[in-house]
Amino acid sequence: MSWEFETDEVFQAELDWIDAFVRTEVEPVDQLVSDPYDVGDLLRNELIRPLQRAVKQRGLWACHLSPRLGGRGYGQLKLALMNEILGRSSSGPIVFGCQAPDSGNAEILAHFGTEDLKHRYLEPLLDGAIVSCFSMTEPQGGTDPTQFRTRAELDGDHWVVNGEKWFSSNARYAAFLIVMVVTDPDAPPHRRLSALVVPADTPGVEIVRNVGAPGEPVGEGTHAYIRYHDVHVPADHMLGQPGEGFLVAQTRLGGGRIHHAMRTVARVRWAFDAMCQRALSRTTTRGERLADQQMVQEMIADSWIEIEQFRLLVLRTAWKIDRYEDYQLVRADISAVKAAMPKVYHDVAARALQLHGSIGVSNEMPFGDMVIDSFRMGLADGATEIHKVTLARQILGRYEPTEDLFPSYHVPRARHEARERLGEVLERAERTDAAERARP
Ligand SMILES: Cc1cc2nc3c(=O)[nH]c(=O)nc-3n(C[C@H](O)[C@H](O)[C@H](O)COP(=O)(O)OP(=O)(O)OC[C@H]3O[C@@H](n4cnc5c(N)ncnc54)[C@H](O)[C@@H]3O)c2cc1C
Numbered sequence: 001m002s003w004e005f006e007t008d009e010v011f012q013a014e015l016d017w018i019d020a021f022v023r024t025e026v027e028p029v030d031q032l033v034s035d036p037y038d039v040g041d042l043l044r045n046e047l048i049r050p051l052q053r054a055v056k057q058r059g060l061w062a063c064h065l066s067p068r069l070g071g072r073g074y075g076q077l078k079l080a081l082m083n084e085i086l087g088r089s090s091s092g093p094i095v096f097g098c099q100a101p102d103s104g105n106a107e108i109l110a111h112f113g114t115e116d117l118k119h120r121y122l123e124p125l126l127d128g129a130i131v132s133c134f135s136m137t138e139p140q141g142g143t144d145p146t147q148f149r150t151r152a153e154l155d156g157d158h159w160v161v162n163g164e165k166w167f168s169s170n171a172r173y174a175a176f177l178i179v180m181v182v183t184d185p186d187a188p189p190h191r192r193l194s195a196l197v198v199p200a201d202t203p204g205v206e207i208v209r210n211v212g213a214p215g216e217p218v219g220e221g222t223h224a225y226i227r228y229h230d231v232h233v234p235a236d237h238m239l240g241q242p243g244e245g246f247l248v249a250q251t252r253l254g255g256g257r258i259h260h261a262m263r264t265v266a267r268v269r270w271a272f273d274a275m276c277q278r279a280l281s282r283t284t285t286r287g288e289r290l291a292d293q294q295m296v297q298e299m300i301a302d303s304w305i306e307i308e309q310f311r312l313l314v315l316r317t318a319w320k321i322d323r324y325e326d327y328q329l330v331r332a333d334i335s336a337v338k339a340a341m342p343k344v345y346h347d348v349a350a351r352a353l354q355l356h357g358s359i360g361v362s363n364e365m366p367f368g369d370m371v372i373d374s375f376r377m378g379l380a381d382g383a384t385e386i387h388k389v390t391l392a393r394q395i396l397g398r399y400e401p402t403e404d405l406f407p408s409y410h411v412p413r414a415r416h417e418a419r420e421r422l423g424e425v426l427e428r429a430e431r432t433d434a435a436e437r438a439r440p
Pocket of ligand 1 (some may be wrong): 380
């Protein structure tokens with residue numbers, strides 16, 4: 001029997017080191033670097049590269065990956081415990097070599113890329129020298145990939161790509177993009193798409209504009225609206241076979257979704273800690289602490305319960321991924337985590353904002369951005385509704401309908417079956433009872 005809720009001492013020592021390192025070395029960098037993905041920013045490189053070297057020396061670089069890919073084969077459960085710390089900081093995942101979307105893109109390059117592609121893109125990606133982009137969503141609808149229109153047609157030894165993509169994160173900094181293209185429009189919906197590695201400097205790749213977050217200047221964001229005009233890509237830049245795009249995308253999206261959830265645990269814990277400190281520090285007009293008000297106590301209690309429930313679901317899902325080594329077998333769990341994430345994030349961040357009053361709603365606190373970020377988490381890698389549908393379908397697939405008019409658990413039926421099975425005992429008890437009562 002093994003059913004543990006403890007971290008072994010050796011790994012706990014690593015987590016303690018990570019916690020102290022992030023607090024003292026990485027979190028200050030967040031205050032100075034405008035975008036940790038911008039590998040062309042000199043200040044960013046001066047501050048982040050030495051930290052990356054320190055992490056490599058400690059043996060904690062990209063350590064969820066297998067040794068074949070330069071990691072330590074820690075897997076998802078240990079990564080979850082690390083991400084619960086790293087997610088506090090916007091630079092944390094980059095400093096430790098496990099940031100989205102690069103970690104997922106590295107996984108598919110490793111699985112499906114040629115040796116040449118691995119040499120040109122995977123090695124510098126894993127080394128932290130470049131960043132990448134996953135370009136899938138289209139302007140006419142992201143939730144339903146069967147609507148995608150970006151076409152790639154084979155012309156000699158090149159694919160020629162034409163179409164538009166929307167919200168391709170970090171395209172402006174990326175050395176290459178993994179672009180999902182329609183290669184066979186007449187195939188069944190899930191066999192139409194293929195995945196192509198497109199070097200970012202290929203002629204015809206045009207960033208129409210970089211869409212930003214609320215509050216950012218228009219056009220200065222990091223989510224690119226991209227046009228691909230007659231982009232020529234060598235035929236061997238395809239990941240997997242033509243028509244295997246969905247399979248390739250699932251390889252990265254399964255991991256990507258749970259990684260977002262792991263980092264979200266860090267963020268909601270940060271908001272919760274802030275809420276508790278504020279509740280103990282701030283007095284109300286009646287001179288009592290916020291912490292002494294029952295409605296505030298309810299906020300604290302509800303937040304703690306929701307965070308712990310969510311964290312346990314994330315950890316168990318990570319454990320299952322390591323155990324089964326097959327994302328398909330953990331699909332329901334990953335969808336459950338993905339659907340639960342925006343709600344717990346939103347509710348805890350919104351309570352923290354409310355409890356901080358005017359300073360909470362100001363741009364001197366991160367709570368407003370966290371509330372918006374909860375909506376981002378409900379969209380990136382698939383809308384919540386879609387994940388709820390996936391979860392429900394998977395769960396319902398484990399049940400059988402009854403042929404009877406009344407349900408199998410209908411009380412009269414259950415009672416009848418119990419009598420059938422235990423009738424003798426019942427009759428014996430009734431006889432004994434009658435005999436007892438007949439005694440003078
Ligand atoms: C922060 C962020 C980063 C992103 N990064 C990337 C990236 O790097 N690369 C990339 O390719 N994409 C990226 N995306 C895009 C993301 O994958 C899409 O936003 C997502 O798939 C939803 O597509 P959509 O935005 O077109 O929404 P739509 O398809 O227009 O859906 C809008 C809403 O309609 C509802 N809805 C839609 N379909 C259904 C349904 N069947 N049942 C019930 N309700 C439904 C949902 O509420 C949904 O949120 C990113 C998105 C965000 C927010």
